[in-house]
Amino acid sequence: MRLNEYLSERQKLINEELDRYLPGEEEFPNILHKAMRHSVFAGGKRIRPILVMAGAESVGKDKELVLPTACAFEFIHTYSLIHDDLPAMDDDDLRRGQPTCHKVYGEAVAILAGDALLTRAFEVISANLSVPGVSAAAVARVVSIAAQGSGCAGMVGGQVADMEAEGKPADKDNMVYIHNHKTGALFRAALCAGAVLAGAGDSEVAALDKYGQYFGLAFQITDDILDVEGEAKILGKPVGSDEKNAKATYPALYGLEMSYRMAEENVAKAVDSLRHFTVKAEPLRQLARFLLTRSY
Amino acid sequence: MRLNEYLSERQKLINEELDRYLPGEEEFPNILHKAMRHSVFAGGKRIRPILVMAGAESVGKDKELVLPTACAFEFIHTYSLIHDDLPAMDDDDLRRGQPTCHKVYGEAVAILAGDALLTRAFEVISANLSVPGVSAAAVARVVSIAAQGSGCAGMVGGQVADMEAEGKPADKDNMVYIHNHKTGALFRAALCAGAVLAGAGDSEVAALDKYGQYFGLAFQITDDILDVEGEAKILGKPVGSDEKNAKATYPALYGLEMSYRMAEENVAKAVDSLRHFTVKAEPLRQLARFLLTRSY
Structure with a gap:
């Protein structure tokens, strides 16, 4: 298996599906749908949809079974980026090298485009029921998983904690809380959602949750x-922007070398979480190792 | 049946349930949960939860069957108010006579509290599955109904259309579109959600949708x-604020007397939609008639 091919094949598939699950720009009110599409199609590695698909594949099911839910997780991720970029939040003009939603469509439309994407996510999860082989019980459970991962006990909670921590002395426990919630919770939910839709057993779901x-x-x-190390043109955002905003980061707290070692350790634990899985979990194992060599 | 008692009994019940389905203020990050609770408990007539319950009751089921979903619709309504009040939107300092969420907690937290309430709504709809007698298929369908009623083809779409119409010549068709979507879509979804959870047939759901x-x-x-007529202290917002913002309203387009007649006509049609329902739909009939005598 070659990870690059695996990823690009799935990114292409997801981009087509995202298009299917979004209202067209010609639909009224046009500006709303343009704003939603602007941000969804402004690039992105589609990691969360890939995790949903890989979650289903790792327990032996086809990725086609979970495509709507895979899209839903990208909608949730995109809504969070739109709201994060708002002037009242991070006040970012650029995201992935392109103007942010509110720079193009104004703040009010950007807020509402985010709201609409979040709402659409749950509509699309419900639509996964129309895929043969998916049970209503699994869909209802995935609604709950997605909501918990993205709501006040998950991503939004992490975002608030992150804001609250700004300007205060860096605190290691708090930084781990922030990362576990702001980023980790949605990864975990994506993996578990794919597995649950695929009919995985409790121990498999728990293992994927750990991996996540x-x-x-x-x-x-x-x-x-x-x-710290990256180049502006690759990252699409000003390098060192976290430092500028005085946020607690691993390199700031532990130094670069120690941070890299911690990353290796977490990758090893992620891979180990899947020790009872077959070769079908190989993409997840490779995806974790890939983090250590990523350049974007 | 006395409508006042019916309403106040249900408002009390819903307020208790809303409390149960929200994280406590002592939970981390506290400011987020305080902001969510601030807006949920800043008053409100709880009309949407009452419509969910009445939808279930009108087809012969108990209101207890749909309590979580009833709360979910109030969360959706509250999130929409928080975001509507933001400086980038209506920029309102007061709501129901109390300071708006962003005035107390700041814009960033208010945006995220709205996001968290919307997300929580879907989590709580999923939690309705734990009520005996509710099927997973009904829950999955209600997720879709709630999302459609509140998303880009419903409430959010109406809100964007409303913003887009500002400052332009009043257009009757557009005004009806705005109202059908900004306000009507969530009422309809609430009624249908209650009925679907109660196992109503398609014709019953369609009738309740029409009523809504x-x-x-x-x-x-x-x-x-x-x-136009109200008193500031009853309404809790500056009287004539719509006129100030040059929004298309029924009195502005049709005059007060004609507007009142149109209200009567719609109430009669709403009541007529329920002609095949038993006495169990009496609360809904009375609730519609009540609109003609309301003072808040």
């Missing part, structure tokens, strides 16, 4: 490292 | 009339 937690931490640590 | 459409228009027309 370690994957999330490794992702965040390597993201922090890239922020 | 007429109810929504009558609600909006009487709201417009109140805005």
